[in-house]
Amino acid sequence: MRWTLWVPLALFTFFLGLAAYQLSQPKDDVIVSGMIGKPLPQFSLEPISPDRPGVSTADFKDGTPKLLNIWASWCLPCIAEAPHLESLKEQDVQIIGIAIRDKPEDVARFLNRHGNPYTRIGSDDLSAIQFELGSSGVPETYVIDSDGMIRYQHIGDVRAEHVPMLIQQLEAAR
């Protein structure tokens, strides 16, 4: 009977060991976006920059895969990713931008200072399209294939190490 008094401690020690082991393991929590494999939602956004047209769903269906970049002039990480978008543009990648909750004059200032990698820029001033795209913040970058299907969603700023990966994704989406 005496030994049963030690059962709780034994069970607890087992749990402690298991939890300690799990805590020491690197946590790999990649959750694939639920939007992947789905077509772009229907939308048509007004232009926000005088020298770039607005964006609609049809613009993605011309036969070449594109990047869809969700950004805003008020977003600091967007400044950080600007040079890398620029380098993607230099590798002949078409980037379409959607500016979130932005003003034309702020957009103009941002593009002047940090470069303009976009072929088109649409204005989403209520985040309506952003939410339909399943995006929860800025910046985010989507790979859209030639049929207007979402193939990949990148959350956060695009860094130098992401550029080859995005190019690869675009190749695969061809």
Added chain:
Amino acid sequence: MIAELGLAALWLCAALAVLQLIGGALAQRGDNASDLAAMVRPAAMLQGLLAGLAFACLLWVFAATDLSVKLVATNSHSLKPMLFKLSGAWGNHEGSMLLWVTVMALAGGLIAMVEKRLPEKTMQATLAAQGFVAIGFYAFLLISSNPFERLVVAAVEGQGLNPLLQDAGLAFHPPTLYFGYVGLSVAFSFAVGALLTRNVTPDFARVMRPWVLGAWVFLTLGITAGSYWAYYELGWGGWWFWDPVENASLMPWLAATALLHSVSVLAARDALRTWTIMLGVVAFSMSMLGTFLVRSGLLTSVHAFAVDPERGTFILFLLGIYIGGALLLFGLRAGHVREGERFQLTSREGALVFNNVMLSAILGIVLLGTLYPLLTEAFDVRVSVGPPYFNPVGAIFTVPMLLVMAVGPLLRWRRDSIERIKLPIAIVTSIIVSVAVLAAIMGDMAVLPLLGLCVAIGLAVASFLPLRGRNLLRVPIATWGMVLAHFGIAVALFGMASDSAFTKERLAALQLGEEVTVGDWRVTLDSVDPVAGPNWTAMEAQVSAWRGSGAPILLQPQSRNFWAPPMQTSESALATQWDGQLYAVIGNRTEDGRWQLRVWWKPFVTFIWYGGLLIALGGTLAAIGRVLADLKRRSVRARANSRRTERREKGFA
């Protein structure tokens, strides 16, 4: 300045907790071996005071939105309504830990101030244990989660509170749970104190009981509120998802339920000594385990917050020391606790032991289901354990437990016979059978909801049987408490069974003006318009619902977009009727301009939470009844003592 004051108070608290531990430990060596032993009680009281001050300071910086404090800058926003500014103080990791230790210190101060029934040595051991637990939490706060940390440069604006958490119900959900957890920590300290001094007596049980009952009431309220919040705020139409965080709050409740029944046996009959001690340790372990699981990020959950492996390591370390230490002490000492009174199987004690075993089994099942993914992940297999496991496996133990619960309170203490209560048994059985037959005739139902309905109705009647043949005015308050709590279980079970058996769901894409039917309701989507709130914009639908020929009920579900931080939530709209709720959620707009509308008719679903409230009310009555009875007993004892001394002085003794 206010923040620094709070931090200073916290450091002093930590020092006092150390004093409490050392003083209490020295007191165990011999009779009043040191002056420090005399300081245990005052230290506990002062600690309570200072912890209260520290928490008040935190509330102050949140109320004033002092953006030079890091915690305020990351969790608050100058535009937020005052209620949510204040609730933001504990709606985050650091603040909630501070709230936890504050309540714990206040509880420690309270027992130090008023509790005089136990031998002083046991009290000192208890307060030492309380101090020992507190030290860990203070260290945690001061070393790795300082709530008063300043920013070098004050922020211009705060980063807001998670919009899902901007909800009055949720503002009070975590504190309610913490009150429960802390009550269990007091029970834990009493258990450790009793083990250390080998003093497990009915008096010990009476001292511990109000804390267990109080903790249990708060846990019940916390779980009920949390479940209702998940129901209307998450917009999934469900009220329990067997999510790790929910399980983390359910497990301490199960342990506390078992504990409060076994503590009653110990108080009334001086039986179940070691078992009660064990449950005291287990109940607190479960609340700490819950904290660990929620905050370490080991298990993926929809509402985990403050996920941080480093904090997880710290909590695991504390868990190892406290629970491991207590279980070690249990292994060493429990064998020396004298065996309590014996009893027959057919007796009140027997029924309560059965209840305890079943509750422990359910606890084991929930614990296993919650930790199972952790185990398989060690072998690189990712699993998610959900309702298909929990519901049927839990029911195996819940149904027998509820059946025994229906008649258990009718049994006498120590020894009884089934023969004596065969009439009530027959009544309850016939009710259950007739409900089952009726349900079987009315239509095909799944097994579990059917079982739930039968047992719920049988139990509802049975819960009032203990009042049969008694003068209702002279029934003790605590008995009323038991009756109400048991009835509450029946009511909640009825709601759960009815919800899963009879819910009608309809998902439709509607043009404006189009109509759908759900159950006996006709629902029309009238219009969808944009609306704006203080920190969100939303699409709000106007939905009319008719039942029969009466006036329409207007429902206004919203799809809300918050912008600090950006996040989309769906605000469901509810129409509560006496016999259920109509629940509407507006979704996205489809490509052809129609709107997705999801409507549920949930018969008697509200009974789940009414039941929860009844259980909590029952617990409150029981606690009040017990405390009043104890006070009375104490005054009778005191009078008898004084009479005896008087007599002795007069030379009669």
